[in-house]
Amino acid sequence: MNIDKITQPFIDVFPGDFSENPMQRNTPKVLFSTVNPVGFNNPELIVFNEKLSEEIGLGKFNEVDINFLTATNLPENIKTYATAYAGHQFGNWAGQLGDGRAILAGEITNETGEKNEIQWKGAGATPYSRHADGRAVLRSSVREYLMSEAMHHLGIPTTRALSLSFTGENVVRDIMYSGNPQEEKGAVIIRTAESFLRFGHFELMSAQKEINTLIDLADFTIENYFKDIKSEGEQKYKEFFTEVCKRTADLMVEWFRVGFVHGVMNTDNMSILGLTIDYGPYSMLDEYDLNFTPNTTDLPGRRYAFGKQGQISQWNLWQLANALFPIIKDEKFLEDTLNNYGNYFWETHDQMLCRKFGFDDLKKDDDEFFTNWQALMQELQFDYTLFFNQLEKLDENSDFKTLFSTVSYGFLEDSKVKKLEHFLLSYQLRLKENTVSKEESLNLMRETNPKFILRNYLLYECIEEINNGKTEMLEKLTQALENPYKEVFPEFSVKRPSDYDDVSGCSMLSCSS
Known part of the structure; x- marks a missing residue:
């Protein structure tokens, strides 16, 4: 990879007091602090996103790049730093926060002039770690690596993931905050985005009454990321x-x-x-x-x-x-x-x-139709994604119960089947109001409704495999998420197996990393 092109424009724009002291603390009137990643003695690459690397201008991977990917033995041209921001957490003002596990390497510009920031997550403590260790465990790192790429291929604006690596050390976490901390394998990812600026960056400067810096931050953001804005003042x-x-x-x-x-x-x-x-x-x-x-x-x-x-x-x-x-x-x-x-x-x-329903335009009675659909979905406990996949198969001769029984997490007794039939008949009548052909209507649905989504139970299975030294499922999930509007692996296009209903990490998760 060509890491010599990495620059630090944020530091250039916001010069001021900052420190390489990683101790957790308040840093008033400061938007960032330089900090050195902890470095790891025995890191091991799990997966590298070469397509993304070439797209953002870093180029192909070679073996020496493992040092950069794990924030170990970095070249002198890279000045690493973490940013400070504030925020409201669960509705309450939390004061100063910041990049507690994220450390910025800087910015890379590709051949077309597009810029992306590059950031490690899990590379050690920063002044904003709030008494935590700044590390990340494998499970949270796999989840971010895969899901951010899944969202990208679904066509949804997102940060992206460049690499995922073992750090070679164990990290202690209490996964469900139950008073039972355990050692887990540590990991580090690199994620990229046009910018990692958050609402909280602006909240911090405003709360501290650093109005000149707030103006500078707004001007910097507009100039770099909202270039269509040409007004002044x-x-x-x-x-x-x-x-x-x-x-x-x-x-x-x-x-x-x-x-x-x-x-x-x-x-x-x-x-x-x-x-x-x-x-x-x-x-x-x-x-x-x-x-x-x-x-x-x-x-x-x-x-x-x-x-x-x-x-x-x-x-x-x-x-x-x-x-x-x-x-x-x-x-x-x-x-x-x-x-x-x-x-x-x-x-x-x-x-x-x-x-999603294949309607070519919004009609005045559609609000009632959507409300009825929501009520039906909740009562019949239908799988969100699979319902629309089955809806594409609906025709005049369909057996409604047979077509949709495989997508319900409950039991479809006769009274519920009647409600389903009533709704589907109303849907078929609504389709007749379209001014486009049936095939055009189906194309709308196929372009909007994914065939594959990255369900938590699949992530759970993948994490378990990687923990055991296997990457076959990681490779399959990567292929599937890169083609979410196709059914690449039919075994993934099914509702969550009941065995996973109450398994931690499959239905409910904590903020633990």
Whole structure:
């Protein structure tokens, strides 16, 4: 790989007081601190994403690159650092936070001028680790590596993963916070993104009343990542906030499209660019449930449940609006923009549902149709992804019970079958209102509804195999996630086996890493 091209533009733009002292502490009036990765004596590469490496400008892998991939024995041109940010966690102000397990190597520019930041996760403590060790375990690293790539191939804005490696050391974690810590294999990944800037970076500067730095940060962000904004002064920041709202709403709709549940939508986990970021206790939906949360820490309130993600994203944007108020200073504009967020979100959401059902346009009665569908899905405990896959097979001669019995996590007694029949008949009538052909309608569905999703039980099996020195399932899952709208491996296109219903890591997870 050509790592000599890596630069540190963030440091260049925000010079100031920083330290190489990795001790956890507050760093007031500072956006970042330089910090050295811990380094590992016996690292071992598990997988390298060569396609991504070439795409971002790093080129092909060779054996000496293991040092860079594991943040060990780095060249002198790389100045590593971690950024400080703040945030609201589970609705409460948490004050200063920051990159507790992430360390930035810098930025790489490819041949077309596109830039990507490169960041290790699990390479040691930073000033923002909050008394933790800055390491990562294999299970969380596999989950982030695979899921971020799965989201990319589903067509959803996301950070991406370049490599996954064993560190050669064990890390102690209490997986379910049950007072039973155990040693697990340590791992480190490299992830990339156009930028890792978060809502929390702006919240920190605003909370500290560092208004000049807040202005510099906003200007830097707009100049580098919102290049269509050409205005000056306050109008520039208004357009910036409006675009962040739009990108965030679009991202939430995409999560709903594929059934992704983030699990921990704190403001410090919200990308200013509208990317999916920080893959912790996430899950893809198995049975459809608006109240489902995969995060044990989110119980019993279920603040970050599947059906609340649109609402929570709006709440998070209110916090960003508060942070930007010192440079926008137009309360009515901010209120109007945030009040309009819901209208834009729901219109975009319903247009997305139209495509999932193969409707060519949104009709005035579709809201009632979607409401009835949601109620049916929850009552019959249908698998979200498989329901739409079966719906593509529906025709005038279909036996409804036979077609859908394999996608229910419950038992379809006669009364439920009648409800299913009633809904499917209404669906067939609705399809007749289309102005496009049946084949065009099916193409809409095929382009919108994935055949493969990366379910937690599959990740669990993959992690177990890697722990035992095998990579066959990792390779199969990689091939499947790169082709999510095709049925590459039919054995993956089934509902979660009942054996995994109550297995930790398959249905519920914690924030433990």
